[in-house]
Every structure is written in structure tokens, then in C-alpha cells.
Amino acid sequence: MGSITEVFKNDPLHLDSAIPLDFDTLKSVPESHEWALEPSNHSLDSSKMLPVIDLTHPDAPHLVAHAARTWGIFQIVNHGVPLGLMQSVESEARRLFNLPTQDKMKVLRSPENLAGYGVARIAPFYDKCMWHEGFTIHDSCVGHAKILWPHDYESFCNTMMEFRHKMKPLADQLLHYLLKSLNIPGELVQIWAESTDKVSGTIQLNSYPPCPDPRHVLGLAPHTDTLLLTLLNQCQISGLQYFRDDIGWISVPPVPGAFVVNVGDTLEILSNGKFPSAYHRVTVNENKHRISYAYFHGPSMDSPAEPLDKAEKPLYRSMTVREYCAIKAKHNEEALGLVKL
């Protein structure tokens, strides 16, 4: 069984770029963090544009598939993940990021590892730095949590494991709706559903501290997510923006209790471009410490990454998911273009 960790072992992050800034000590934005930003499109009311889908609606499978085709990004409510659990994930994430920098540095992600504390994986691709610190959980988080809270690590680990346990079937359900809407045999849908059983989804906690001058700062640079689907909660503070050629950058408004669902590159490939992977970025704000947390839903690394509908002319070349992840780790934004036929 392959895991995404091995991809990062082969393509390590350089350590000097893996340490986030000590945000607490800053009174102004250093030049290292000043970006020339493409402005957002404020003339459109984005709350009316991106679909918010009630998963208890009888037509939910069709609504999900339609939103994924039209936008590559949408929100879901009535998804069955308890609000109390969502609040606990946020408060445990805040507990982690509020620790002193020297404590967080004890669980710094090592260059060849996916799990731990550090900057975003995309950081080395940019000259400028992002106003962001992250913590990634892959497999168990007990080792890191015991270092951070030797006598009080269980609530963090239990919350994260419970969260993963609830997110997996939800992500599987969405994937099932999406694959079933494609013109592919039922057995193939089943093979894909089983493929995600072999891996434990990755949890990403993100922290965007208040910023003295957010106008020229980015929380996360524009990117697409790599795997099948990302389910993200914005913890009631806006910041996530989505790009489409015809409208520019628009905000994804926080909806209480909702998850934002993004299509990732691998699903774009499987669907032969029908579900476009969502290009998104994160802005920061002056007064609020924004937290977001995401569940990345992926298949086993040995799975084929290739268009599933064999009646169509493939727009992407055939490879394994492992191979695609390695291309993404090396080429970031260019990766999808490199595998297009």
C-alpha cells in the first residue's frame, strides 16, 4: 500500500524555508511578505453564486454533481458531522497555534515528511512568504501531541481521530455521487470507493494570524489541491477566494456549520476535465486570527490516475496517483498542464 508520505520523502522541502515567521513579534509587514496581488472582484455577490447544497435534499446527488461540473467548488450543509465536533476541532487547532513559537518548533515538519508544523508545501515555489502556519496530521498524531502537551495530549488526538472518522464516509459519499454521474461502469465506481479505504485521509490545520496591513499579504498563494476532494471549514471568518477566468477572484462566504468542498487535480483527471479542480487562495485580515481545517480525501498511491470514461478521447495521460503527486510536488501549478495530452 502506498502513502503520500513517500512522495515527500523523495522530494524534500528545504529546511530554511520550512519555518514560519514568528507573527506575534511583528508590528508591520516585512518586505518578504509583501505580494503584488491581483484584486478581488467585489462587484459580484458571491453569496448568491457558489452553491450551498443541503445533503438531505432528495436531489442532492444531482446537485453535487452539477456544482462540481460548473464550479469545482461548493458548500454542503446538513452533512451529518456534529457541530460540537467541528467546534472542538477549531478549539484544539487554536490551542495548538496559540502555543509559544519555541514549542511549535519542537514538532517542526522534517524536510522529507508530510506531518507536523510548518509552512505550506507550496511555499518553496514563491519568492514571497505567506502569512500562514500549518499543522498536518497523517496517520497518528500521538507522537507530536505528546511533545506539545505531555500530560494533556489526549483531547487533541481524540478530537482529530473522531473528525477523520466522520469525514471519511462523508467524502466517500460525495465521491460516489460524482463518479456515478460519469459514464462509467458501476464496478469502477466501486473500485474507486474501495481505493480510498486503504489510506487514512490527511488533516490540515491552518492558522492565519491577524496582519498589521493585509492589503498586500496572502495567507495562501493561489493553488489547486492535489487529491480527489478537499472538505474545509472556514471557522466563520472569511478569507478563502476562488478564481474563474470569466469572473476573477471571488470570496467563498463562510456559512455556519458548512464544509467547502473543492475538486482536486486527481478528480479532474479521472473525470477527463468534467470536474475542474478549484483554483483558490486565502486572504488575511487585520484583527482576527483565522483558523481553517481541511480533510484531504485521496486514493491509494497505486491507483491509476487516468480518465475513467473509456468512450471518450482522454485529455490527460495515464499514470499512477503516486506519479502525479510527484509531478505536482516538483512543478506545482504547472503539473496539470504537464500531464494534459
Ligand SMILES: O=C(O)CCC(=O)C(=O)O
Ligand atoms: O484556509 C482556507 O480557507 C483554505 C486552505 C487551503 O486551501 C488548503 O489547506 O489547501
Ligand SMILES: [Fe+2]
Ligand atoms: Fe487548498
